[in-house]
Amino acid sequence: MLALSSDIPTWAHRLPAGRKFAALFGASLAIALARSLPVQGAILVAAVALYLSCGPAFARAGLRALRGLAVIAALIGAWHWLMGAPETAALIVLRLLSAVALANFVTMTTRLEEITALVDRALAALRTPAVLRRRLALAIALTIRFVPVLSDKATRLTEAWRARSPRRASFRIVLPMAIMAIDDAEQVAEALRARGGV
Amino acid sequence: MERSIALIALFAALIGALALLPGLTLGFGVPITAQTLGVMLCGTVLGARKGALAVLLYLLLIAIGLPIAANGGAGLGVFARPSVGYLVGFPVGAFVIGLVSSRFANPMGFWPATLAALVGGLVVINVFGIIGMWIKLDVTLPVAIGYAAPFMPGDVIKAVAAGAITAALWKARPGLAAQRG
Amino acid sequence: MTAPPRLRVDLTDVALARDGRPVFEGLSLTLTERRVGVIGRNGAGKSQLSRLIAGLVRPDRGEVRVDGIDVARDRRAAIRSVGILFQNPDHQIIFPTVDEELAFGLTSLGLTRAEARARVTATLARFGRQDWAGRNVQTLSQGQRHLLCLMAVLAMEPATILLDEPFAGLDLATELMLNAILSALPQRLIHVTHDLGALAGYDRVVWLDAGRIVGDGAPAAVIAAYRAEMAERARHAGTEF
Amino acid sequence: MTAPPRLRVDLTDVALARDGRPVFEGLSLTLTERRVGVIGRNGAGKSQLSRLIAGLVRPDRGEVRVDGIDVARDRRAAIRSVGILFQNPDHQIIFPTVDEELAFGLTSLGLTRAEARARVTATLARFGRQDWAGRNVQTLSQGQRHLLCLMAVLAMEPATILLDEPFAGLDLATELMLNAILSALPQRLIHVTHDLGALAGYDRVVWLDAGRIVGDGAPAAVIAAYRAEMAERARHAGTEF
Ligand SMILES: Nc1ncnc2c1ncn2[C@@H]1O[C@H](COP(=O)(O)OP(=O)(O)OP(=O)(O)O)[C@@H](O)[C@H]1O
Ligand SMILES: Nc1ncnc2c1ncn2[C@@H]1O[C@H](COP(=O)(O)OP(=O)(O)OP(=O)(O)O)[C@@H](O)[C@H]1O
Ligand SMILES: O=C(O)CCCC[C@@H]1SC[C@@H]2NC(=O)N[C@@H]21
Ligand SMILES: [Mg+2]
Ligand SMILES: [Mg+2]
Numbered sequence: 015m016l017a018l019s020s021d022i023p024t025w026a027h028r029l030p031a032g033r034k035f036a037a038l039f040g041a042s043l044a045i046a047l048a049r050s051l052p053v054q055g056a057i058l059v060a061a062v063a064l065y066l067s068c069g070p071a072f073a074r075a076g077l078r079a080l081r082g083l084a085v086i087a088a089l090i091g092a093w094h095w096l097m098g099a100p101e102t103a104a105l106i107v108l109r110l111l112s113a114v115a116l117a118n119f120v121t122m123t124t125r126l127e128e129i130t131a132l133v134d135r136a137l138a139a140l141r142t143p144a145v146l147r148r149r150l151a152l153a154i155a156l157t158i159r160f161v162p163v164l165s166d167k168a169t170r171l172t173e174a175w176r177a178r179s180p181r182r183a184s185f186r187i188v189l190p191m192a193i194m195a196i197d198d199a200e201q202v203a204e205a206l207r208a209r210g211g212v
Numbered sequence: 213m214e215r216s217i218a219l220i221a222l223f224a225a226l227i228g229a230l231a232l233l234p235g236l237t238l239g240f241g242v243p244i245t246a247q248t249l250g251v252m253l254c255g256t257v258l259g260a261r262k263g264a265l266a267v268l269l270y271l272l273l274i275a276i277g278l279p280i281a282a283n284g285g286a287g288l289g290v291f292a293r294p295s296v297g298y299l300v301g302f303p304v305g306a307f308v309i310g311l312v313s314s315r316f317a318n319p320m321g322f323w324p325a326t327l328a329a330l331v332g333g334l335v336v337i338n339v340f341g342i343i344g345m346w347i348k349l350d351v352t353l354p355v356a357i358g359y360a361a362p363f364m365p366g367d368v369i370k371a372v373a374a375g376a377i378t379a380a381l382w383k384a385r386p387g388l389a390a391q392r393g
Numbered sequence: 394m395t396a397p398p399r400l401r402v403d404l405t406d407v408a409l410a411r412d413g414r415p416v417f418e419g420l421s422l423t424l425t426e427r428r429v430g431v432i433g434r435n436g437a438g439k440s441q442l443s444r445l446i447a448g449l450v451r452p453d454r455g456e457v458r459v460d461g462i463d464v465a466r467d468r469r470a471a472i473r474s475v476g477i478l479f480q481n482p483d484h485q486i487i488f489p490t491v492d493e494e495l496a497f498g499l500t501s502l503g504l505t506r507a508e509a510r511a512r513v514t515a516t517l518a519r520f521g522r523q524d525w526a527g528r529n530v531q532t533l534s535q536g537q538r539h540l541l542c543l544m545a546v547l548a549m550e551p552a553t554i555l556l557d558e559p560f561a562g563l564d565l566a567t568e569l570m571l572n573a574i575l576s577a578l579p580q581r582l583i584h585v586t587h588d589l590g591a592l593a594g595y596d597r598v599v600w601l602d603a604g605r606i607v608g609d610g611a612p613a614a615v616i617a618a619y620r621a622e623m624a625e626r627a628r629h630a631g632t633e634f
Numbered sequence: 635m636t637a638p639p640r641l642r643v644d645l646t647d648v649a650l651a652r653d654g655r656p657v658f659e660g661l662s663l664t665l666t667e668r669r670v671g672v673i674g675r676n677g678a679g680k681s682q683l684s685r686l687i688a689g690l691v692r693p694d695r696g697e698v699r700v701d702g703i704d705v706a707r708d709r710r711a712a713i714r715s716v717g718i719l720f721q722n723p724d725h726q727i728i729f730p731t732v733d734e735e736l737a738f739g740l741t742s743l744g745l746t747r748a749e750a751r752a753r754v755t756a757t758l759a760r761f762g763r764q765d766w767a768g769r770n771v772q773t774l775s776q777g778q779r780h781l782l783c784l785m786a787v788l789a790m791e792p793a794t795i796l797l798d799e800p801f802a803g804l805d806l807a808t809e810l811m812l813n814a815i816l817s818a819l820p821q822r823l824i825h826v827t828h829d830l831g832a833l834a835g836y837d838r839v840v841w842l843d844a845g846r847i848v849g850d851g852a853p854a855a856v857i858a859a860y861r862a863e864m865a866e867r868a869r870h871a872g873t874e875f
Contacts, residue, residue: 038288082283083293086241090294090349093240102350110241113292121277121287129276149213153221153269154276158489160225161280162531168229170725173690177718178790179742180709185373189380190728192253195222196385201484203218204449209549210472210501211214384730384772387412434805435776480803535676561802562721564675564828565861569868587805620806627810 022075024068026123031132038120045113051101054108061115068123079118080111087111130154149212156202160195167194215391216262223254223266224273227302228280237283240349240359241294242341244366245282251302252333252374255309256325257381259392263306271299297344301337308332310392320382320389326375333374334367400460400552400581401425402446407455409441416441417604419455424583424599430592430612431585432619433601439585442601443557446583447477459553472501476546477555482538491517491525491533491541498549516548520574536567543571547578556584560591589616641701641793641822642666643687648696650682657682658845660696665824665840671833671853672826673860674842680826683842684798687824688718700794713742717787718796723779732758732766732774732782739790757789761815777808784812788819797825801832830857 026034041057048054065073087107094103121129130151137147171191175183206212227250237243250270254263270280279286282295291299309332316324338360346356382389402424409417416438431439444450445457448464448471457464464471479485488494492513499509517523520540525533533541539559546554556575560568572591575582584592592598598615600608608615643665650658657679672680685691686698689705689712698705705712720726729735733754740750758764761781766774774782780800787795797816801809813832816823825833833839839856841849849856 042292079286082237082285083241083289086237086294090241094350106350110292110294114289117289117292118287121289124277133272133276149217152487153217153224154273155488155493156218156221157224157228157269157273158278159487159530160222161228161278163483164225164229165232167725170720171728173685174720174726175728176690176709177688178713178739178786180713181742187728188373188377189384189730190724192377192381193384194724195226196219196381196388198484199218199222200215201479201481202487203214204444205479205485206214206218206487207449207468208447208472208477209498209545211468212217380730434807435803437805558803562676562799562828564678565830565864566867567676568828569865573868587803587809589806623806624810626807627814 022069022072024072024123026064026068026119027125029123031124031128032135034120034124035132038116041116042113045109045116049105051104051108054105054112058108058112058115061112061119064119065115072122076115076118076122079122080115083110083114145212152206152212160199163198164191164195167191167198219258219391220262220266220269223250223258223263224269226250226253227267227270228273228278231280231282232284238359238362240345242298242345242359242363243282243295244363246370247282247302248333248337248367249370249374251306251337252309252329252371253377255306255332256313256320256329256374256378257388257392258306258310259314259319260307260310261393262391263310264303267303267306271302274299294345294348295341296348297346298337298341300344301340304340305332305337308336314392319392320378322375322379325378326372329371329374330368333371334364338363338367400427401458402553402583403456403458404445405456405458407445407452407457409445409450409452411441415604417445417452420604420606421455422599422606424597426596427581428595428597429581429583430595430598431583431601432587432589432592432598432616434623437601438604439601440557443477443555443583443585446553447471447475447555449477472498472549472551474551475553475555476549476551478542478546478557478559480558480561482535482542485542485545486530486538489530491528491530494530494541495545495548498545502549512548516544520544536563536571539563539567539571543574551580553581553583554578556582556586558586559584560586560588589620592616641668642699643794643824644697644699645686646697646699648686648693648698650686650691650693652682656845658686658693661845661847662696663840663847665838667837668822669836669838670822670824671836671839672824672842673828673830673833673839673857675864678842679845680842681798684718684796684824684826687794688712688716688796690718713739713790713792715792716794716796717790717792719783719787719798719800721799721802723776723783726783727771727779730771732769732771735771735782736786736789739786743790753789757785761785777804777812780804780808780812781815784815788821792821794822794824795819797823797827799827800825801827801829830861833857 045054045057065076087110091103091107094106134147134151137150168191171187172183175187227247230246230250233246251267254266258266274281274286274290275288277287281290285293309328312331313319313324313328318324342356342360345351345359346353349356404420404422407417407420408415431442433439445452446459446464448457448468451465459471460474462470462474464475486494488497495513495516496509499512500506504512514526517525530538530541560571576594586592592612595612597610598612599606600615600619608618645661645663648658648661649656672683674680686693687700687705689698689709692706700712701715703711703715705716727735729738736754736757737750740753741747745753755767758766771779771782801812817835827833833853836853838851839853840847841856841860849859
């Protein structure tokens with residue numbers, strides 16, 4: 015499925031989602047508040063250890079998810095270094111990497127259903143009416159369905175373009191795509207109503 | 213109601229689909245992306261309330277792990293990146309766009325939609341983005357404003373595109389105007 | 394009050410416009426047969442008729458009742474009595490996984506989560522698709538998606554099932570299989586299609602044209618008249634199409 | 635260099651994967667007939683084959699040539715030699731008016747605006763649709779949109795036309811009319827379809843299954859074998875589908 019969650023089963027997958035999110039919240043707070051380099055360094059080491067504890071394949075997948083950020087972090091660090099603030103540079107890079115790495119870790123080890131269930135429980139605890147929660151669950155599910163459907167439509171129109179032109183498809187396919195997508199949404203709304211709606 | 217939910221979900225997905233188009237990431241860690249076009253369309257087509265809801269839904273889905281942030285980013289980690297200010301600004305921007313365009317007799321016309329997209333998309337979102345980079349990157353405010361400058365030409369183009377697409381959609385599906393809100 | 398009439402679809406003097414253009418202007422129709430086919434040209438109004446009978450759209454004038462229920466107003470009762478299968482499964486599948494898709498209609502009926510889960514399992518078992526539990530719908534083939542939509546409708550156990558060209562674009566084997574499932578169903582079927590062969594064993598065929606009924610009766614007679622008329626129109630297509 | 639072979643489609647040891655799953659692994663096929671049908675189950679690879687022949691996708695291995703042109707690489711020549719009609723006109727029509735839609739392919743061929751306009755007028759006249767000039771595509775019916783797509787392809791005068799289930803969901807009169815237009819065309823047709831009756835007068839039928847050719851030859855023989863196999867599979871559907 016379209017999601018960051020990893021298929022490789024690990025010990026962290028078995029932890030309750032609520033506890034993982036609470037721990038992440040605590041860790042994020044610590045990362046934001048601590049101004050000491052050794053503390054930040056220790057946090058990053060702990061994050062790396064977490065990934066490694068889940069096996070090499072999982073750690074590689076985690077690294078892949080971080081690759082783009084690592085480049086950015088390096089550039090930001092270099093910039094601050096050149097501006098004569100190596101201390102700040104190290105702090106920013108460490109913070110960025112640990113915060114994103116830990117958050118990704120939680121996301122990778124929690125299945126989508128568990129997270130949506132957690133959101134639902136949290137809203138219930140906040141006394142959100144059941145009707146609203148059902149609507150939200152529905153909206154989440156629909157969006158997950160629509161992303162691949164949209165990219166499929168985009169592919170089809172791009173091919174229809176390329177079948178009649180040697181040049182690359184231009185922004186002109188955006189309008190027919192938008193119209194098609196809106197018509198689809200109307201159809202889906204009807205299918206929803208046919209089975210009880212909201 | 214079903215129709216509103218389907219449209220809100222569709223536009224949330226649309227922002228996600230646009231975010232996946234390859235963008236150019238600038239040195240300080242914020243990419244030039246087509247996402248903003250999606251956010252602008254939320255405001256111009258769905259109106260203030262539904263537009264903002266669609267953007268919030270998009271953010272929620274990033275948070276729960278769908279790879280639909282810029283460059284396929286996913287999960288809570290996305291909110292720890294230097295671009296977090298922009299993400300926070302997205303729903304506010306969509307809301308403002310909806311409000312501004314509603315002040316016109318023909319909210320889905322080209323000029324009202326473009327103007328609203330400029331106000332909410334160019335101004336509001338970038339203000340949030342600048343504050344985000346100011347805090348996140350530990351730079352002075354003028355430097356943060358300097359960082360945001362390269363996005364402006366692209367964001368102007370996106371606002372005009374949002375206006376044109378909205379007007380064309382309105383012509384093709386006049387019924388859309390009635391559901392704004 | 395008298396008992397509600399069973400197994401009847403009643404349209405009484407129905408008018409409906411879409412985007413200001415009239416589709417039906419005073420259509421009346423009563424269906425009591427178990428197998429009814431609906432045929433007609435593109436744009437004749439077949440899909441709008443299905444939407445009316447499923448209660449998805451409210452007539453501008455007149456009334457639509459299925460087994461005595463005003464399907465456009467009493468939605469709670471309507472989803473128990475009518476199910477609808479659209480042409481494109483991608484317009485109908487709402488959820489990313491098979492279970493969620495099947496459970497959705499059941500929880501709308503008021504079943505608890507646990508009851509819904511049990512009924513989902515039973516439905517999958519009935520079609521020998523136990524292994525689909527938890528499966529991502531993206532990984533299903535086209536034919537499998539059609540079957541999923543059909544299962545989602547059947548799980549809700551409606552007395553009437555509307556089929557709006559459910560099998561366009563399916564391969565022969567899948568079509569034969571789904572047709573075998575359909576013809577074994579005890580429910581009443583109202584089947585909109587361009588595949589005239591599919592209506593052979595039906596009890597009645599209704600031919601719609603421009604929102605009016607122009608043919609109605611035993612399949613053989615109505616379909617023969619329809620074929621003749623279509624061949625005639627195709628001949629004049631150069632000027633009239 | 636020798637003259638390019640005329641009226642030939644050559645696939646040589648073609649491999650293609652989608653999302654990491656192989657669709658073709660070493661497919662070779664040469665087509666020289668004027669009317670070729672392609673049949674097979676959902677997911678057999680018919681649409682991927684069409685995309686290869688139209689040059690919309692580059693094979694991972696091997697070569698696809700149409701009349702000697704490497705269609706995936708030489709796009710400029712390819713759009714002159716192959717046209718493709720998809721199943722759903724809504725996936726194909728890009729522009730808001732009939733003229734723009736027809737002119738698009740022509741200007742890509744290098745015609746000037748004036749030349750393109752003249753050819754658009756001529757194409758509309760050829761089908762007796764002069765009154766469509768300037769018309770908004772939204773106002774066309776489903777059948778009319780199919781015809782528009784066909785005209786857009788024909789205006790480009792390709793030697794080969796690929797049809798990927800072009801007529802699913804059309805009414806009988808429209809289908810008869812479009813079939814009459816198609817059979818009168820001088821071009822080579824490669825027609826992917828589940829409507830086996832449509833291939834009756836063809837020169838050759840190719841039956842694809844799981845990316846391999848399992849039947850090839852005169853329509854009557856291949857189609858009869860296909861029907862038998864599909865009926866067989868439908869019988870075992872409970873366990874295998
Ligand atoms: N969403 C819509 N907006 C405006 N008009 C519509 C809409 N849907 C259908 N119509 C019009 O209503 C009429 C009946 O359309 P309908 O879809 O019921 O035809 P149909 O018989 O199902 O045709 P097909 O065989 O092509 O499915 C047509 O004239 C069509 O143009
Ligand atoms: N966009 C895609 N991404 C991944 N796999 C795909 C994609 N399109 C097709 N496939 C796979 O390629 C194979 C061949 O598909 P293809 O669309 O060519 O089948 P087909 O013969 O045209 O079927 P149908 O009769 O349903 O149109 C299938 O197994 C399908 O799952
Ligand atoms: O990480 C994300 O997903 C958010 C990226 C935000 C990029 C912002 S949006 C406004 C401005 N215009 C651009 O093209 N990029 C930035
Ligand atoms: Mg219809
Ligand atoms: Mg196909």
